[in-house]
Amino acid sequence: MTKPCVTQTTNSWPHNALLSLVLMVGALVPLALQADDSVANVAEKNARCLRCHGMETLRYQELATGNMRDFHVDAHKFSQSNHGQQGCVTCHKGDFAALPHRPENTNQYHSCADCHTGDKVLQRMRLVGITAQYKKSVHVQRGVSGFDCFSCHNPHESRLEEIKKPAGNIVDRDNDVCLKCHGTRESAEEKHRIIPKAPLHLKEVRCLECHTPRPGSVIHAIEPATRAERTCEACHSRDSILLTKLYKYRLHESERRTGFINGVVLSDYYVIGMTRHPLLDALGILGMGGAFVGVMVHGIGRWLAARRRQNHET
Template sequence: MNTPSAFRTKITGPLGSLKTWMVAAALCLTGALATVPAEAASHKLDNASCQDCHGGKKGKLEAKGVDGEKRELFVIENEKFGKGVHAKMECVACHTEIVDSKANHKIDPKAKKPDCATCHEDLWAKAKKDNKAKEKARLGVVVENIDAYKKSFHAKESQDDENKVNATCSQCHNTHTFDIPPKDTEARKEWRQNEPAACGKGCHEDQLEEFEGSIHGEKLIDEGDSKAASCSNCHTAHSVGNTSAVTFKQKVLESCGDCHDDQFKSYERTQHGKLATHKGGNTVRCMDCHGSHGIFLVSKLKDPRKMVAQDNKMCISCHTSDKKFEKFAPMKVGGKEGEKVARPDLDEQHKWLPNTKLHWQSVRCIDCHTSAEPGLSHEILGEKKAQRMCVTCHTKDSQLATRLYRHLADDEKQKYGFANSVILSNSYVIGATRHPLLDTAILVIAALTFLGVLGHGLIRYLGAKKRRNNAK
């Protein structure tokens, strides 16, 4: 190889020859490096290199899991990652166990696994130390959420696998694209709509199925109403607790009242409501009657028999069982400590009512034990104030048409201008089954019958008279 003339003229002697060959070797090495493919030269542990494989352009990626089985790796779309809160971070800042950029990365067994909680706690501690807590107030909120999570049911040891907890941060949050959209934006609506799926898929599938068919699910998922109730409205986002605890039930009750103000106020005035809101007792609350996830409008049942069966199930099952009644019963005034009011005999209380069992199959308890006035549907009336007048239901203006049958009656009024036919077509209530069309038909038949008899008599009279005249 020829060396540059500048080196030939200035370097002489044995030492000069050595230096000449060293420079020549360096130049050769530089030339060799220049011929390395660009793809090999770009293999670095930077985000661009990571996205080259994990961005989804090269198809499905798989890696061996802890159990030795292959598992599919996440696809991290570059555009979504760029909009997330972690966009300015390097991948290896969290994935410290990855030590090379080749496929099936070499893993450092001593490196700590990505830990969202510890990372954010350390960042917050540093922000406070550097007097930047005000600038990074959001970090403080995140740490509060972490504290709540650590005390929650999700952070407890899984019953299926003692080496895992019930749920981790990354199971609920996509750590690569995490970004909560601002309120009152289209993105926020979409984010809210996806919340039930995030909770349901893989964990709470049965509850998700119930929720999707409920009135809350229809409003949130189908109609896109971001103000409709979702999982976090009742369970909160991070301090998910024991759903059987009285404290949890009380919080849910108050959450229901945030939206259903009139119903909550009427409930507060009842014996159930007084125990719940003033004494915090283990009493009947919203979810005990309406269910937890499958809440749906009774009007969708259409068939009054199904309405009765659904609404009476809770009332009768509790008021005919000593065990269930004791669970919700108030403390006995003047009794021993911890002594509760005994369950009244339901049959004895209703012995004035003819054929009690038939009534319970045909009429809801709340049709007699709540007010028919709007806004008072949850105010349970006691024995003395409950409806006891038979004519309230057994007349053509039956209260049933405005209560049990009101959903059907409203449609009937709009279509035909009357409401009694809904009772006639679905059941037989003595005194209440006067169908307007049937009444008219009966009157017409009666009138035609009278006219027929009158006409027949007149014809016979005229015929007899004619025969007498002919006889003369």
């Protein structure tokens, strides 16, 4: 049996006034604290969470599935990320006062669009289109349990600036995401034996280049392996799909570098069929075409001269 709550009332006005003042100040203090979103304050609040979540060992293996549940957040990478100035509880919903946290709270968090709807970042990230692509992806179509944006994108480390990094860094980062669930590099190489120089291809391009539909930038519509790109010319040609995928954000840099078509890729690699120089192409066509025309003209000249000689003799 619970004890009834007893409230004591008094009629003295100075007491009432004092109580009102205390209550008002008391109500304003949390508001003031809440309004203090300074970097220092957020960092201080986050430090409380990171005291445990900053530990690399904060993970466990689910008995039912065998999957690792990782609760570690790299404090340094988080502070450098686009979300680094946000408080943990800005995105993570629920009551985290109890330790260990209640299981129902661990899976409650905002999605990207919850915060970014309508803002410029959303427009830049084209989240609406991405959501449509994502819904067509094999992960959603096959109803992979627990799969969402954050299965691939780590909001604690994401940085928009990373799209401008050298292709090699992006390839490593993105392929590591796939390999979290899809085996190791060695097993991936084994699976991709159909591709010539599989290790080199897996090192230099992302899984996404071939495992997403060909036209346009639809890298979130990940397709099943059976529908993967199998045509070499998809990349090894003038209109390579790499330009709409891996190099999409770097095209403006140097589309034509030292005269080469698709010169943007030249910093990373020379791609047969894709990296071409219009002048050299013209030189080759003119050279061989010229040789052909030259010998034809010479041959016709010989034939005419021989005929004229014959006519003279007769």
